[in-house]
Each structure stands twice: as C-alpha cells, then as structure tokens.
Amino acid sequence: MPHPIVEISELTQLVADHLLPDDRQSLVSLACTCRALEEQALSTLWSEQGSLKTLIKSTLLTGVLSPSQWLPQVRTDGP
C-alpha cells in the first residue's frame, strides 16, 4: 500500500512541477519510486519537449522504425 500522501494528486503534482525543468533525472527517479507516483512524474517529464526525437527513440525505435528511417532525407536551401 502506498503512503496516503502520494495519493493526493495536488501534492505530487507540486513535487513534480518543482523538479521540472531543471532536474529531469529526478523526475525519472520519482517515476520509478512507486506506481502511485509514476503517472504524475511521467506526465510532467513529457509535458515539455524540445524535439520529437526523444519520443520516437523511447517508443518506436524498439520495433517500428530503424534509425536510418527517422532522420530527414531531403533538405532544400537552408536558412
């Protein structure tokens, strides 16, 4: 049984928000602490992203895509 305090989503959200964006590794650790914290920590971890690459690497590269597939093949005149 998780401690009752981790079932108060407002509190766990505050903890997760406090860690974002400076301490993403701690958010990962928080997600691994217990199932009650996993969803909150992961959703906060994924809420701010700087590209699609992390998402693709974490999900599709294991079975859907090969690394050579997901990088852009065609580029026109750059900026």
Added chain:
Amino acid sequence: MEWAKFRRYASWMRRLSLIEGSSVSEEVLYLISANSPNGIMCPGLRNLFWAAEPHTLPFYRLFLSPHLIEIELSFRYRALEGEVLDEVLSDITSVVLELENLPLRHLYLDVPATSPSLDSAVSSAVLRCRHSLETLSVLTPLSDAAIQHIMRLPNLTTWEGVNGPAGASELSLSGAFPELKVLQLQAEASLEWLPLFGAAARRTSSGQDSRAPFNHPPGQKLTVLECWVDVSVNAAFMHPIMLFHGLVELMLESPCSSVGGCAFSLTDNDVAEIATALPRLRNATLGTPCSVNSCRTTVSSLAFLSTRCKSLEYLGLHFNTTNLRGDLESVSVDPRPHGLPSSPGRSFSLLMANAPYSISEEDVLPVLTGFLRIFPSLGRIYGNNTGWRELSRSLKEV
C-alpha cells in the same frame, strides 16, 4: 504496443519546441500521422514553437491540438522562390486558417513573404480569435483590413508588425489598441505608426475627439516601445514617442551603417526633453553607438537622463566621446537627491557598443569619477573596444 506507448507519452505533451534541424523524416511524420487519432499527435498541447522546414510543413495538422493557446510559427528559408515558395505559402496559409478554431492567446508568425490568401487568412484568424488574442507578432506586411482588425482587438497587450495602415488618418486610431502595453515596430512600421499616434494624441488633448469611449489617446497604457529604423533619428521622429509618458522601456535601434553616416541627429536639448517627457524609463536605448563619432549629443545628455529618469537601470545612448574626460569634468549634474539615487542594491549599466574610445592610464580614474558623479550606482560599462573594457575592469576595482 509501441504505438500505444507513443500515443500515451504524446498525450502528456503540453509544450513542444521544434527547432531547425531537429525534425524527423517525412516517412516518420507520415507514419505518426497515420497512427494518431484524428491525425493529431499531441491532443493536449498548449504551447507550440515551430521552426518549420519544407518537408515538415505539410504535416502541420499533427501539432494543431484543440487546446493550443500559443503558437510561434517561423519559416526561415528565405531563398525560396517560384513554385516552391508558392507551395510553402499555401501550406502556411492552411495552418493559419486552422487557427481560427483555436482559443489562441499568443500568435507569432515569421514567414519569408506573404500572399493575398495568407493575408486574408491572418485577418480571418485575427477576427475569429479577437476576444482571446493577447500577443500578436506578424513579421510579414499586412493589408489595411488586417491592421484595422488588429487595432480593435480588445485584449491585445503586445503587437509587433512591419508595416502600418497605409492611407489611414489619426481618426481611425480613436479607441484603438485599448490594452496595448508592448509595441514593437520593424522597418517602415515606425515611420507609419508613430506620426499617427502623435496626431491622434494631439487631437485628443486638444478636445477635438470627445466621443466616449474614444476620448483617450491610443497607446496610453504603453510601457514598452521597441523600434528598429534605418533612417536618421531626429527630434521630429522622437516627438510622437514622447507622448507615451508611461514608457518604462524604450529601445530605438538605428544602425548608422544603414544611412551611410551618423544616423543620430538628436541634440542634448532634445534628449533633455525626452528625459522630461518619459520620467519612468528604466531601460533606454537611444540610437546605436557607432564608430563615426560625429553626433551632437554629449555627456550632458547622460546627466539629463540620470537626473530626470530616476528609475534608470540600463542606458545605451549614442553620444560623442571625442572629448570624454573634459566633458565629464565640466558637465553640470543636479545636486542629489534629485538625480539617480546611489542605491547599493541596484546596479546601473551603461552600454557603449561600438562607440570609439581609447584611454590612457592617467585618464581612467578621472573618467570613472566623472561617470560615477552622473550615475552613482554605475556597475557595468559594456563596450566593444579596449577603452571601454579598461574602464569596466577598473570600475570593478573602484
């Protein structure tokens, strides 16, 4: 299994930045599109910052969540022309048309060109989002009709544009921009907007426009004004700006290289009037200090700004440094406490950029003493040559 995980993680995204060079291939975008419910990858997305590339633009629907409140779309491939450019503009127009149905609060659009259909789409999006829009930055010329819409946005607090309303009169500015706090004018926009604002303010103050609720000058809530101009800055140019008495931040960039000589034509008296008219200034950049050193403003201008703008924390002023030590020693500074207070908790910064200056060792202390007499809380001097760097280094020791 992988797609379920992908969709789960994507559903948590609220803020996504796609910078140039970070995109994935068309093939992957196509796969994502085919495996996302309703073709939307991140259904909970609220803030999107998208530096689009030619191969990613056609997949714009992936990112248009129904909850988007902020979108920054930039397309920096300026060399495109002909059919390729038409295709890009067509895609961007499609994106803008989709924005009509979103509760947008902040819209930034930076694209290489415009077309009648894009112009019309922007006007339409502005109209549809008129009650929610707070920030609008469109770095492409807009039609008069689009600008007329923008002027009437009831909650707009920040507006950045590159052109003004051609052929408009000060009458059309009655009641315009009711909540505007930040105005950023690029290229020709300053020359088109500022005289209009000035004329409208004069009309109001002379009582010619007494119709409620239009009996207040436009831009009366303005606190930040940023202008980038490529013309000579003179008293006539500054006059409308001096009507925005609540300005806290004024940035006026006028690179001298763009006019083939010194572009700064203000005098010390002009700066004194500006300082009197804008007493709340905290950050001020007046002109872009250049290497020509033929401008008529001197150290006296620094003293006027110091004594009349008591909240000043940052100043970049184009002034003549030919006889800096002599000017600093002879300048008259109002006795304290009327001038800029010497506050130990607040540091004042002076930006000299490319202003020419070389200094001998025996001049360092008198020059610093002169500056500190004008700005007692002077903490940093920023400049690009050895003279300013030497002063800045010595300032830390003082």
